[in-house]
Ligand code: ADP
């Protein structure tokens with residue numbers, strides 16, 4: 001075409017497209033899910049803009065927020081159209097030629113080895129999945145701020161963009177035309193498309209139509225000449241039984257009445273494929289586990305076959321009304337803790353009265369809970385204000401507070417329902433239920449995926465520190481390689497033991513040999529091992545739990561019960577300690593004391609109560625180096 005401008009795909013996109021094209025991945029259906037999801041996003045965007053400016057919607061059909069699918073069997077084209085926000089020329093170049101999201105290389109690498117495309121939507125490259133089924137794709141788009149353009153590519157490393165002077169004007173929105181590959185002709189079957197749309201669009205909040213062909217009976221005046229037997233039989237066999245007789249009768253009465261006959265005619269009309277009732281508006285009692293699981297998959301764009309670990313669906317009433325569904329994903333995303341403090345990792349979708357507002361509101365949940373997925377639909381927040389004003393709205397604080405409570409309750413329940421967690425208590429008492437097997441080990445799984453988030457929560461959230469500390473799991477000198485809770489630790493404390501003992505270091509193996517533990521172990525005291533670098537920070541915030549202080553056993557001031565001999569020893573070694581302190585004094589040590597924590601080892605270096613532990617020194621050093 002004369003006015004076409006050529007562009008090359010970013011190298012990474014090209015690589016991705018090559019992989020998709022040559023993929024032997026069997027589930028090619030996923031392209032439809034990605035296209036519908038993009039159409040729905042585009043519709044959400046224009047609807048959001050229309051809240052503050054009605055004009056943007058336009059008039060007539062253009063204003064209809066819907067998705068349409070059409071099949072052209074002759075030309076072998078499947079097209080999907082939305083009346084969403086559309087793309088300007090610049091958008092087309094940027095959105096369908098480069099990859100914005102980080103971590104895509106990692107995805108490409110992973111796909112090359114595993115060949116699993118299921119997670120493509122999570123990486124912000126879902127669009128390219130069209131090349132699983134098409135060898136040539138046209139994207140026609142009209143944005144309010146620009147003319148109508150066509151983007152096209154045969155996935156040969158380049159794409160072209162032309163001003164659209166030949167297609168019908170779209171009004172606004174995007175039409176994607178897939179020229180289907182020879183081996184993907186099944187996507188021209190209406191029944192196949194209907195099945196897929198039903199499967200993938202269950203949670204899409206816009207109507208999806210397909211241009212469906214239908215055979216209908218129409219009554220037409222019988223044409224004397226053409227009323228052959230053949231036609232008559234074909235007609236009557238498909239009509240209702242009662243009418244069969246009528247047909248025969250009318251045969252007899254041919255002479256008297258003006259004759260009519262029924263014939264089959266093919267017509268086409270838009271057929272609605274989905275039911276747009278939002279799952280979160282339904283009563284939790286009516287929603288099945290399977291529906292929640294599917295809803296999670298579509299929300300998280302995580303189409304593996306794993307169930308979410310837990311969910312909480314509730315209706316908050318009072319000053320601030322909202323409905324919410326929260327999920328604990330089955331796995332942590334690969335980049336959960338990457339630049340934790342610098343990036344917005346908000347994962348909740350915010351709706352106001354059924355209208356999607358944003359999924360980038362980090363005011364809804366604190367950072368440490370950003371691993372949760374879900375949505376909030378509020379009736380209290382105003383609809384017709386800017387995102388900035390919403391972000392500052394006072395109700396958000398209340399919503400956030402309630403969400404945190406509900407989230408922590410949901411996590412606590414994972415532990416409560418896990419039969420492994422209650423072991424060590426009275427095992428006879430715990431009744432076995434049918435889903436015990438499913439819940440078994442769930443909390444350990446949760447802890448392995450998201451434990452660090454709980455620790456970060458203890459550091460960041462003073463209000464909920466105690467609730468979070470309840471969710472903490474640790475290993476200790478007595479936990480036998482398993483995890484234990486602080487409550488369990490306390491239940492095992494020796495009589496007269498006041499503090500919760502812990503030690504920090506780089507690994508459990510190293511700590512097990514530590515001379516600091518000699519005496520404590522011998523006296524049968526339990527000591528918690530903290531081996532994650534974040535634990536040092538954690539213990540600066542977690543001072544006490546259930547009225548018990550935490551005591552680092554490598555620090556000065558350790559008291560292990562009463563030690564009657566201590567005073568005597570202090571007296572008899574007075575001269576030695578004095579000499580020792582004198583010869584090491586100054587920058588090297590603060591003090592030299594008789595210790596009550598050793599058994600075999602003659603001496604140890606101990607850090608002062610308020611200073612950094614040796615482990616912390618180690619961590620800080622490795623960070624500055
Ligand atoms: P993602 O949807 O995760 O951003 P995709 O690869 O599916 O990644 O799409 C890339 C981008 O292309 C989208 O972010 C959007 O800006 C644009 N886009 C795709 N389809 C449409 C559409 N139907 N209408 C408007 N923009 C679209």
Ligand code: MG
Nearest residue numbers: 037038126127
């Ligand atoms: Mg997408």
